[in-house]
Amino acid sequence: MLPRFSPALLVAFFCMGTVVAVATLPLEPAAAQTQLVPAQDAASLLGGQRAQGAVIWSHGRSLQKECSLVPTPEYIGTFRAAGWDTFRLNRLRADDVLPASAAALAGEAEALKHGGYRRVVLAGQSFGAFVSLIAAGRSDAVDGVIGTAPAAYGSAQSNPAGYGLNATRLYDLLGALRRARVALFFFEGDIFDPGGRAPIADEILSAHGLAHLVVDRPAGLPTHWAGIGPAFATQFAACLVAFAADDVASGTLNCRSLAAAAQRPTLPALSRLTSLPRGDSASVIDLQIGRREDIVPAVGRR
Numbered sequence: 001m002l003p004r005f006s007p008a009l010l011v012a013f014f015c016m017g018t019v020v021a022v023a024t025l026p027l028e029p030a031a032a033q034t035q036l037v038p039a040q041d042a043a044s045l046l047g048g049q050r051a052q053g054a055v056i057w058s059h060g061r062s063l064q065k066e067c068s069l070v071p072t073p074e075y076i077g078t079f080r081a082a083g084w085d086t087f088r089l090n091r092l093r094a095d096d097v098l099p100a101s102a103a104a105l106a107g108e109a110e111a112l113k114h115g116g117y118r119r120v121v122l123a124g125q126s127f128g129a130f131v132s133l134i135a136a137g138r139s140d141a142v143d144g145v146i147g148t149a150p151a152a153y154g155s156a157q158s159n160p161a162g163y164g165l166n167a168t169r170l171y172d173l174l175g176a177l178r179r180a181r182v183a184l185f186f187f188e189g190d191i192f193d194p195g196g197r198a199p200i201a202d203e204i205l206s207a208h209g210l211a212h213l214v215v216d217r218p219a220g221l222p223t224h225w226a227g228i229g230p231a232f233a234t235q236f237a238a239c240l241v242a243f244a245a246d247d248v249a250s251g252t253l254n255c256r257s258l259a260a261a262a263q264r265p266t267l268p269a270l271s272r273l274t275s276l277p278r279g280d281s282a283s284v285i286d287l288q289i290g291r292r293e294d295i296v297p298a299v300g301r302r
Helices: 007-016 074-081 098-114 127-138 165-175 197-207 230-245 255-262
Strands: 034-038 054-058 085-091 120-125 144-148 181-186 212-216 270-275 283-287 292-294
Touching (some): 034 098, 054 098, 074 230, 085 098, 098 120, 098 127, 120 127, 144 230, 181 197, 197 212
Parallel strands (some): 054 120, 144 181, 181 212
Antiparallel strands (some): 283 292
């Protein structure tokens, strides 16, 4: 059951969720109907020479709604405040399929990099997280991916026999990444999540030597749609900006050390930091507000 929100946000929530049936992906994707648009006032864009980098956010997919109409998540605004130019890739649902949409997104990332942006980060919710990961596997222009509640194969209710692909296909995508750092968020009570994805994602990214954060069921952020709202931005936006901006990340990364390096004192307080011998290194951070949060490290240098 969804929490109480305004009608506009409820429409956004339905779009953030993925309600696509399992289908065989075409070998040669048809061109997707996409449009890269600013996620901020166009007059405020700094351009490739002045901005810290560029972020492209990708929305979810619904069979009932045009998700290109949903609001951009609040955490993207923190990138804008930190001197990044922010964009979104709007896709029409009629031909919004993973291969074509990812190809279009990779092309936009390459165009931004050729336009002078030092860093290009792809951020996505649900289906948009899958699109972002595929694009990062296709193009070296992508420096980072932020994926909240990644899913592309339905939920436990809409596709009980096949929604496990939200795990197995995710692992395939992580294994195919070339160089991008990755931040992944999995939420309590996500009906699109088969469960247990965080530790396996950590192992895959560690084996590939990619800088990464894996945040598993953070306290106070339930449901598939947790990454859309102000509570997520309050807890993680500043950390994600610091993560995306660190060009030489290596070793153990977590939100506390990133915040210190970026001199961002507004992050939530942390009650304990403990190193664990998983792989080369790992960190488990307990937030003062409650549930344990696994923020998993980078191993090696990207």
